[in-house]
Amino acid sequence: MSKRTGQDLYKKAKTLIPGGTMLLSKRPEMFLPENWPSYYSKAKGCSIWDLDGNEYRDVSIMGIGPNILGYSHDTIDEAVMGAVTNGNMSTLSCPEEVALAERLIELHPWADMTRFARSGGEANAIAIRIARAASGKDKVAFCGYHGWHDWYLSANLGDGENLDGHLLPGLNPLGVPKNLNKTVLPFNYNRLDELEAIVRDNPDVGVIKMEVSRNEGPAPGFLEGVRKLATENDIVLIFDECTSGFRQTFGGLHKMYGVEPDMAMFGKALGNGYAITAIIGKRSVMEAAQNTFISSTFWTERIGPTAALATLKEMERIKSWEIITETGKGISQRWRELAAVHNLKINTSGLPALSFFGLDTPHWLKYKTLITQEMLKRGFLASNSVYVTTAHTPEVINPYFDNLDDMFALIAKCEKDELCADDLLEGPVCHGGFKRLN
Template sequence: MGTGQDLWQRAKQIIPGGNMLLSKRAEMFLPDLWPAYYSKAKGCKVWDLDGKEYTDMCIMGIGTNTLGYGHEEVDAAVLANVQAGNMSTLNAPEEVYLAEKLIEMHSWADMARFARSGGEANAIAIRIARAASGKDKVAICGYHGWHDWYLAANLGDDNHLAGHLLPGLDPKGVPQNLRGTVYPFNYNNYAELEAIVAEHDIGVIKMEVMRNQGPQDNFLQKVRDLATRRGIVLIFDECTSGFRQTFGGIHKMYGVEPDMAMFGKAMGNGYAVTATIGRREIMQSAQSTFISSTFWTERIGSTAALKTLEVMERERSWERITAIGTGIMTRWQKLGEKHGLKVNVAGLPAICAFGFESPNALAYKTLITQEMLAKGYLASNLIFSSLAHTPEIVDGYFEVLDPIFALIKQCEEGRDVLSLLNGPVCHAGFKRLN
């Protein structure tokens, strides 16, 4: 057992769940062998607590570091403001500059509010939208955080008022009186949304613009037209998709404008900052409710975001990471064909994933993580691309992955995959509405 895995066992005794983010738990990768903690990260390299170096061909800080870990320009801007003072009785001017920058790149938006996490941004947007619409009920599609307003979607009729419309997200602790306030619909199923709006007094529609697939049959425009027709506030959650395929929200690629949008993850290249932007008549409703928090005023987040956006614009990072991810998706597919495996590839190119059409899919995912880790790679079945993923690094990844696919083919033909694992099969996540 390495130092990181030993620390993980200690952590689970004193921190519920072991850490603060489900997606970073060791059990999601390799329950008994994942190094769990890092001592240093640079580019797309990560060093564990024992000083062992890995190439990150995995989640790259949950998609926060599109410029690569420890980007020198971003870090320098942050360090300069740390030395100048991160907090004060007065406000940080950078938040005004950042608001202006985001509004400039989204012509439909007039105002912005900032927070430090995606869940906060989602909660802020819902509070403002409900205040603006004067209605409580929300229709949702996708993942929008951990707050009560969202998990209320799982307060259904099955399993003792826990319907789990989003399997894997348990609503225990969410007040039962929130039941009937949130109605999920599936992506590209316009008829389902139309029926929800017809049956319930919906004031807000919140959705991810896309994740595993793009809109079909003019889906996004139909949603926009429905919201306009019924006086519903339309929110696009771009906390994950923003700045990956366009400079700003991916909705720009489809030419459909929401009333509000949220951004996070990639915007600060690893530093905590999220934004909620919107039309003036909607955003001004923030003044008629209460939304306020001390650490939303610290200086590091907005400073990092400003420099990150500057570098992104200069490097046209969204084009580069999309090209990298597109190449990876193509090579996954070809590798599957080479070994006679049924491989499904999905996602935004810069947030791409693959899976096997097999009842042993989760065990195969675990096997890949195990074998790639032994070769010096942090890997699973998805990759968040970054500028640090050079052609040489991607080539090296596929060179190591090739024989593992061959091993999986043997398992499909009868070899016991569990006999190849040095520990338990990894845990599965939750199912998104897409």
């Protein structure tokens, strides 16, 4: 199959767009340098067609996680086309934003008010601004990944490794004002003692921002301890659910653990590929938004909330969170079984619907590249993660594993020195962290 059109266009893009793409996670170097298709012409279900007309089954990151119902879902697209037909923008506001606010609050009775944006980074920045305004204190204790804005990247000022466990290793905070140093303070997940020390030593911490879960679940008492610490010290607790929301419950993952924050954000899955993010919170916190300035023209467009309302309705109808959780559990189990067959040491992690695997070997990045290279030839976009959607049916997953079996067999031979991965690779090894590309 020819796949050069996309690569040729990407080479051109790197001369016109710093980094080549708008999203680090979509850079071809993260998958298959010099050989990744790079661009799509069409997407439907979990299939993608590249610029040369080749069809691939996407058993990887599915657009980095927004398309929980699969690409180009008929019901969602129909609702969006109705919004387009009736006008996406006007001097007046669209009623869908009120309906969406009401629906999200119904799903999270602890919350009273909602603000909307269009990207996860924006939602995080809005939440931080509101929380600082509400608490009257500037410093933020955080855990997990929360976007690209100055408030977050300032964690790497003075210590370039602070974000390594939360973001991609090697990220340089150039362009972030140096006077933001020490305004955000990292703690590790499940380390309540680290957070307690931060709060004890920094009475001006006004916000705790964290993911409910990412690669592992909370230890007994961890989330409860965070909630108690925030309450006792008049700190606003924010759960970033931009990634985890609607993947294991109908709403925030925190509902599964019975711990309520003061604010929470949702994105990605909320609009099934259309840009919409939401910040929900308690009235006592959210009304602080009126005492500062948070405003943007395109937060008022109609497509986002229309898509979200249709997505919520469809997710509730089919109980999508149950489907993708069971599918994801099955995928992780089959990875482990396949590794055992080939005597490979494997570790799996992530939420069931956001599953990852890694092989315990110093040659892992070479093998990861090899998997992507060979699976691409067989019609799959595949690496070491699957962002599960309802479109990942057995008709997709079973052939994926049939072919992955061959990949693990190749790797097993490389581990026994019967083959050499370097000889099998047709291009450079994929990147394992942030690297400047041009």
